[in-house]
Amino acid sequence: xxxxxxxxxxxxxxxxxxxxxxxxxxxxxxxxxxxxxxxxxxxxxxxxxxxxxxxxxxxxxxxxxxxxxxxxxxxxxxxxxxxxxxxxxxxxxxxxxxxxxxxxxxxxxxxxxxxxxxxxxxxxxxxxxxxxxxxxxxxxxxxx
Amino acid sequence: xxxxxxxxxxxxxxxxxxxxxxxxxxxxxxxxxxxxxxxxxxxxxxxxxxxxxxxxxxxxxxxxxxxxxxxxxxxxxxxxxxxxxxxxxxxxxxxxxxxxxxxxxxxxxxxxxxxxxxxxxxxxxxxxxxxxxxxxxxxxxxxxxxxxxxxxxxxxxxxxxxxxxxxxxxxxxxxxxxxxxxxxxxxxxxxxxxxxxxxxxxxxxxxxxxxxxxxxxxxxxxxxxxxxxxxxxxxxxxxxxxxxxxxxxxxxxxxxxxxxxxxxxxxxxxxxxxxxxxxxxxxxxxxxxxxxxxxxxxxxxxxxxxxxxxxxxxxxxxxxxxxxxxxxxxxxxxxxxxxxxxxxxxxxxxxxxxxxxxxxxxxxxxxxxxxxxxxxxxx
Numbered sequence: 001x002x003x004x005x006x007x008x009x010x011x012x013x014x015x016x017x018x019x020x021x022x023x024x025x026x027x028x029x030x031x032x033x034x035x036x037x038x039x040x041x042x043x044x045x046x047x048x049x050x051x052x053x054x055x056x057x058x059x060x061x062x063x064x065x066x067x068x069x070x071x072x073x074x075x076x077x078x079x080x081x082x083x084x085x086x087x088x089x090x091x092x093x094x095x096x097x098x099x100x101x102x103x104x105x106x107x108x109x110x111x112x113x114x115x116x117x118x119x120x121x122x123x124x125x126x127x128x129x130x131x132x133x134x135x136x137x138x139x140x141x142x143x144x
Numbered sequence: 145x146x147x148x149x150x151x152x153x154x155x156x157x158x159x160x161x162x163x164x165x166x167x168x169x170x171x172x173x174x175x176x177x178x179x180x181x182x183x184x185x186x187x188x189x190x191x192x193x194x195x196x197x198x199x200x201x202x203x204x205x206x207x208x209x210x211x212x213x214x215x216x217x218x219x220x221x222x223x224x225x226x227x228x229x230x231x232x233x234x235x236x237x238x239x240x241x242x243x244x245x246x247x248x249x250x251x252x253x254x255x256x257x258x259x260x261x262x263x264x265x266x267x268x269x270x271x272x273x274x275x276x277x278x279x280x281x282x283x284x285x286x287x288x289x290x291x292x293x294x295x296x297x298x299x300x301x302x303x304x305x306x307x308x309x310x311x312x313x314x315x316x317x318x319x320x321x322x323x324x325x326x327x328x329x330x331x332x333x334x335x336x337x338x339x340x341x342x343x344x345x346x347x348x349x350x351x352x353x354x355x356x357x358x359x360x361x362x363x364x365x366x367x368x369x370x371x372x373x374x375x376x377x378x379x380x381x382x383x384x385x386x387x388x389x390x391x392x393x394x395x396x397x398x399x400x401x402x403x404x405x406x407x408x409x410x411x412x413x414x415x416x417x418x419x420x421x422x423x424x425x426x427x428x429x430x431x432x433x434x435x436x437x438x439x440x441x442x443x444x445x446x447x448x449x450x451x452x453x454x455x456x457x458x459x460x461x462x463x464x465x466x467x468x469x470x471x472x473x474x475x476x477x478x479x480x481x482x483x484x485x486x487x488x489x490x491x492x493x494x495x496x497x498x499x500x501x502x503x504x505x506x507x508x509x510x511x512x513x514x515x516x517x518x519x520x521x522x523x
Contacts (some may be wrong), residue, residue: 013270043270045387067273071290074338075282082276087276087339090286090386100272100386110338117292132274 009081012130021060026131031065033097034058043143044097065121066138067093074108087113090132091135105136149372149523150233151363152182155484158249161470162320168257172352180245180354185213185367191356193232193241198226198250198474199259212303212421213250214241218288219381220324220423221507222474224248226400226514229480230376232357242358248477249352268384280423284509285340287391288426292339292394295441297429297435299339301330301448303330304459304465306343310455313464315454316491320347321468330425344473347465353477355484360522363387375408375517377401383511387511392441394506396513397434401504404515406433412437416498417486418458419479421505422465428452432460435515454493462486462493475504480516489496 015018015023021042022045035042036050038058049056060114072089092125103119106112126132157177158164158172167175173196181187188209196204196217205212213255214503218224219403225248232244251258268277277283277331291297304327313319325343329449332344341367363370382388389395412435420431429443437458446452452460463469485491485503501518 003439010276011210011269011273013274015270016266019267019270045267062154071287071293073282073285073289073340075276075278076335076337079276079278079280086276088277088282088286088337090290090391100275100277102275102382107367115289130180130274 005083006081007126010126011081012126013065013128016060018048022046023130024127026123026133027129030062031133032060033063033095035061035094040124042095042097044099063093067091067119067135068111069103069115069117069119070098071115072103072113074110074113084131089113089135091119101133103136104134147357148234149193149334149360149499150229150357151358151360152355152371152373152484152518153363153366153368153501154180154186154354155371155463156180156183156353156480157478161318162349163253163270164251164350165254165256167251167350169199169249169259170204170207170249170257172251172350173199173247174208176249176352176354177208177245177247179354179484180225182300183368184356186243186356190256191243191245193235193244195228195232195246197228204247210245212241214244221475221514222345222423223514224474225477225480225507226376226503226505226516227378227512229355229357229373230430230514231518233373235378236357236359244357245354246357247352247354248474250474252472253348253350272384272386280509281337281340281345283385284390284424285337285426287388287510289339289392291426295440299331300327301444302339302425302429303327303341303344304448305422305428306330308447308450309422309461309465309467312462312493313455313468316464316469319464319469320349321464340424343467346423346467347364349470349472351470351472353481355480366510369485369520370487370522372519372521372523373402373412373516374519374523375406376461377403377407377515378510378513379403381510383508385509388510393428394434394510396512397431397504399436400513400515403504404517409475410500410517414500415458415502417462417483417495418452418460419501420460421475421479421504422461422467423471423475423506425467427506430461433463435502435504459495462491462495475505476503476514479503479505480491483516483518487518489520
């Protein structure tokens, strides 16, 4: 028996003043990552200072949205808002930071989800305020 | 170590373990506490310091009728109790208190009077929960496929961790699961969150445990043989498993373990018995590598070659672990209880001649760690 999945049951982020830019970015179809102007490291999740050097001179930059599948699980225990089984993935962006996401438009199997495979961001609207960044296998077959 | 060394003079688990439907979580704390007091030959009036996690220390202290002059509510997950031991050592050395009670209890299975716990930080609420993490089974194992890819650890080797621990559980009458299992059984059990099968995930049970610690120079006044605390360490990394610095290694393990071994002035060669918190089957492998018993990527072979099994050179998780013994939610207390039994010579699967035991705990996924070095030989 497949339990009913209600898309509205996916818990959505509640942006804070320090993360607002990230969620405004996804709403506009942009993946915005912060970079420290002192040590030049990109970092994630958002905060108004660099976690590596504490520098407060930081920039918000649009990134390519390309990366690789760094690690993942495939959840078989179900979720009220997500069809099971589904991948919970960590994507390493080309700019160096890692973020959790789901790999979509792809079989949710170990055979299809290959560590280090190239992926690209794809945005999905969940509410007026929240658009989540998911990732899918790179469609043109070129490594990022 | 500077200051008077610490000793464990009371240690006990709850009278029952497993599924306890007629007892609230608070009362499980009390049951463990009174069992530990009886073990030490003390009354509640002798306790002047108190630490707990999960429940607030004020709730438990009031329930017990305690009047502590020092409290520690450090609650960073299942390793909190290792960290309490370390903090108690500092508090006693500083003269803030003399005799500290540390309790853990959890109605993890039956959820009778269960305290509300929130491991979700604001950032993980925004940047992890929307992607379908629902609890430890969908979080803790996230790094392991990367670790397998980078080091060659195999699914069979990870499954074998559960197999070996079941061997130990078979020797423990209080263990929840005691029947032998094979690697095929593990890999054939229900998939929870690939690559973790049911038998690679810990139990969910009810129970608790308590410790009483005091300065080592008082330890000979108690009815049981003292177990000395030779060293300890604590560390934190991140509550967001996706943001671990290295998916093949826990920074918190390395900091806590390194400080524990250094303060105890021991090396891995001195360790006769090891407990590594095993909420999931990959954790003992990370612990073996991060403590330095194995090189990076070698722990799967190390366990496969039966080094941690009965008769092996480094008996590990000899109570059966969270995978087979019990796991009420914050398992660190049970790891230390088994270290103390081994040092007292009272463990069901007793390691003959063991003099040094290490307990390593994790908390809030890989968010925190605590490590304690125990010995039955006075420092």
